[in-house]
Amino acid sequence: xxxxxxxxxxxxxxxxxxxxxxxxxxxxxxxxxxxxxxxxxxxxxxxxxxxxxxxxxxxxxxxxxxxxxxxxxxxxxxxxxxxxxxxxxxxxxxxxxxxxxxxxxxxxxxxxxxxxxxxxxxxxxxxxxxxxxxxxxxxxxxxxxxxxxxxxxxxxxxxxxxxxxxxxxxxxxxxxxxxxxxxxxxxxxxxxxxxxxxxxxxxxxxxxxxxxxxxxxxxxxxxxxxxxxxxxxxxxxxxxxxxxxxxxxxxxxxxxxxxxxxxxxxxxxxxxxxxxxxxxxxxxxxxxxxxxxxxxxxxxxxxxxxxxxxxxxxxxxxxxxxxxxxxxxxxxxxxxxxxxxxxxxxxxxxxxxxxxxxxxxxxxxxxxxxxxxxxxxxxxxxxxxxxxxxxxxxxxxxxxxxxxxxxxxxxxxx
Amino acid sequence: xxxxxxxxxxxxxxxxxxxxxxxxxxxxxxxxxxxxxxxxxxxxxxxxxxxxxxxxxxxxxxxxxxxxxxxxxxxxxxxxxxxxxxxxxxxxxxxxxxxxxxxxxxxxxxxxxxxxxxxxxxxxxxxxxxxxxxxxxxxxxxxxxxxxxxxxxxxxxxxxxxxxxxxxxxxxxxxxxxxxxxxxxxxxxxxxxxxxxxxxxxxxxxxxxxxxxxxxxxxxxxxxxxxxxxxxxxxxxxxxxxxxxxxxxxxxxxxxxxxxxxxxxxxxxxxxxxxxxxxxxxxxxxxxxxxxxxxxxxxxxxxxxxxxxxxxxxxxxxxxxxxxxxxxxxxxxxxxxxxxxxxxxxxxxxxxxxxxxxxxxxxxxxxxxxxxxxxxxxxxxxxxxxxxxxxxxxxxxxxxxxxxxxxxxxxxxx
Numbered sequence: 169x170x171x172x173x174x175x176x177x178x179x180x181x182x183x184x185x186x187x188x189x190x191x192x193x194x195x196x197x198x199x200x201x202x203x204x205x206x207x208x209x210x211x212x213x214x215x216x217x218x219x220x221x222x223x224x225x226x227x228x229x230x231x232x233x234x235x236x237x238x239x240x241x242x243x244x245x246x247x248x249x250x251x252x253x254x255x256x257x258x259x260x261x262x263x264x265x266x267x268x269x270x271x272x273x274x275x276x277x278x279x280x281x282x283x284x285x286x287x288x289x290x291x292x293x294x295x296x297x298x299x300x301x302x303x304x305x306x307x308x309x310x311x312x313x314x315x316x317x318x319x320x321x322x323x324x325x326x327x328x329x330x331x332x333x334x335x336x337x338x339x340x341x342x343x344x345x346x347x348x349x350x351x352x353x354x355x356x357x358x359x360x361x362x363x364x365x366x367x368x369x370x371x372x373x374x375x376x377x378x379x380x381x382x383x384x385x386x387x388x389x390x391x392x393x394x395x396x397x398x399x400x401x402x403x404x405x406x407x408x409x410x411x412x413x414x415x416x417x418x419x420x421x422x423x424x425x426x427x428x429x430x431x432x433x434x435x436x437x438x439x440x441x442x443x444x445x446x447x448x449x450x451x452x453x454x455x456x457x458x459x460x461x462x463x464x465x466x467x468x469x470x471x472x473x474x475x476x477x478x479x480x481x482x483x484x485x486x487x488x489x490x491x492x493x494x495x496x497x498x499x500x501x502x503x504x505x506x507x508x509x510x511x512x513x514x515x516x517x518x519x520x521x522x523x524x525x526x527x528x529x530x531x532x533x534x535x536x537x538x539x540x541x542x543x544x545x546x547x548x549x550x551x552x553x554x555x556x557x558x559x560x561x562x563x564x565x566x567x568x569x570x571x572x573x574x575x576x577x578x579x580x581x582x
Numbered sequence: 583x584x585x586x587x588x589x590x591x592x593x594x595x596x597x598x599x600x601x602x603x604x605x606x607x608x609x610x611x612x613x614x615x616x617x618x619x620x621x622x623x624x625x626x627x628x629x630x631x632x633x634x635x636x637x638x639x640x641x642x643x644x645x646x647x648x649x650x651x652x653x654x655x656x657x658x659x660x661x662x663x664x665x666x667x668x669x670x671x672x673x674x675x676x677x678x679x680x681x682x683x684x685x686x687x688x689x690x691x692x693x694x695x696x697x698x699x700x701x702x703x704x705x706x707x708x709x710x711x712x713x714x715x716x717x718x719x720x721x722x723x724x725x726x727x728x729x730x731x732x733x734x735x736x737x738x739x740x741x742x743x744x745x746x747x748x749x750x751x752x753x754x755x756x757x758x759x760x761x762x763x764x765x766x767x768x769x770x771x772x773x774x775x776x777x778x779x780x781x782x783x784x785x786x787x788x789x790x791x792x793x794x795x796x797x798x799x800x801x802x803x804x805x806x807x808x809x810x811x812x813x814x815x816x817x818x819x820x821x822x823x824x825x826x827x828x829x830x831x832x833x834x835x836x837x838x839x840x841x842x843x844x845x846x847x848x849x850x851x852x853x854x855x856x857x858x859x860x861x862x863x864x865x866x867x868x869x870x871x872x873x874x875x876x877x878x879x880x881x882x883x884x885x886x887x888x889x890x891x892x893x894x895x896x897x898x899x900x901x902x903x904x905x906x907x908x909x910x911x912x913x914x915x916x917x918x919x920x921x922x923x924x925x926x927x928x929x930x931x932x933x934x935x936x937x938x939x940x941x942x943x944x945x946x947x948x949x950x951x952x953x954x955x956x957x958x959x960x961x962x963x964x965x966x967x968x969x970x971x972x973x974x975x976x977x978x979x980x981x982x983x984x985x986x987x988x989x990x991x992x993x994x995x996x
Contacts, residue, residue: 198737207737215740254772255739261804261831262768265853272856273892323612323621325669326629354676358668417675419833439679442686447861478687
């Protein structure tokens, strides 16, 4: 028996679901719109995608997505397909065309969403996965338990390199573990990458010499390949410990080449994720999507945060974080670190910890740190103490009784 | 005045549209969820995105996309934003994070779709654009007027290299201009790229020696970068004249590196386009999307076809083809060739020509050629004759009176 890869979809169709499943399986393997004499039974048995499971969920009177093909009822189901690995080999780009190619626009489809992806050992073995993951990141950041407490430089764009370094100094002097560029800040003429990296690393290195703690700064090197490589080399030469890249901006080949070149953890930003996921009847769930990027080499992956300022539900955020912490496959753990952000404070620590059962994550807060009445160091401490309380199972208010920075934080976080 | 780039969106919001527009502009430039003292008026004036136009279109009682923020009415509008080029420089990957980053998931947004993108001269000048475009493709294919008549090897996957070459021989002996691999067929163990390219190019070269006409074959080299380069070199060495790549599979960095390396036209497949576009309230229109890929280097771009077997309307197909034939910017024509496919026959020639006013395109048919009762050469001739009729303004039936292959085709195309 040959190895097979498997993808699970939420499917809505106005057709007979079994027929729609066959159409999708055919279109994504050896079939096409019409029966061809050259698609022999032997060829189909060898190369065709197979319907492994078709489970009816419910029905709806109207289609989720516009369709030229009307029907009286639209059936929603879970559809699992499998493909023989011989069709494509261990190739992520062709995996994309296979599991997420020309199927979303099929006429029999009024909703299609990729929910899960299972890859055989020969496939996962062909990709490098994250070079640092949780352990490597903890080592470089010098944070051996609890989350990395982090923040983002704001305003996102508009600061000069020196002004950026001034912002970084505030949090680094405050004892922060992790700082990142905004995804909009890469190498614009107003804040060139090289000058920014030099100015910020001067602050990082000075603080490290003074305190023994080197803050991890994720410099956004997103760009053309030669520039990304050159920027990485500069960060490395300056003693930096992390680089950041926007996944939807550079694509699989971009991340894979960066992974091959990089000697630093890759902080992976999901900017644009909304257009892939926000229609519940279309596109991608986070679980299969993040697998592709972890195989390619992402060490840290953004998952939004509980009580975030976007439209994503807490349930979806936790599912995303759990997916990042789960193995890519049994034979390929490739564990990465989830990054929580957006409107975060210590108030989310308990719920986040309870939902995950672990603290192998980066928790970034902006206002939740900068807004502390006693200054940035107190803000960093308050967020860290919230996590200590969460991990020790102590209610936040009780823990705050002995920690003044947390007590003051509780006032303004609410 | 600094140069600015502009993006136009279809926006739906339950908030006051002017406030929603400001939130989007802020989030994608110097603002964030809360007002920051460091976002000074000077900084905002210099680096902020600007609302250039906000035109109310209509309202709806329910939101198009799920939202945690309910409202009595949801307003739809056209929103044009502009950004100073100083924020990002001429960088396509960071353009993606800027115009299509973290904005689709904003709470005030219940629908957001990127409709148009206007880039200043300094931006377009930094990218190569297609190396061959219409003229270069025509020259290599030896087709100086009318469309390139093309087909796709079917079954998509499952044929061995020799079986693929046998299929190719049928159409090449039939006088076809253009042949392409399916997007599912790249370099799987069952049909390795190198063997397939060698077997097919043997057929192409033999026919070219015999007839003086070399069919253009778009070999799907989609994969990791080193493999794409090596496969390109093989196709070139074998005397091939085209390579194909799946855009959503390799990403911007993948295409850009291939463009830098390639000495052949790049046939760009849009597999996966459905998940970016099929929800009318989310994602991408084709016009801005194809601009990004033309800047990066795509010579041929898929646009589906009139009367296609997918869910896309004819109106949308024609809008896409017109976008591909229009200049990327005034200072950067970067014209590429639209590729029509999916259930195509000569019956679509008149309407396609009438809608575009030109025939600088690739028209691929499968069943429309293979199904001809007098064989493949008659099928190729019939499709070509349909275009002659279309371009000369002769009704198809009238032209068929003097062309037996067309007369028979009209029977089975209907």
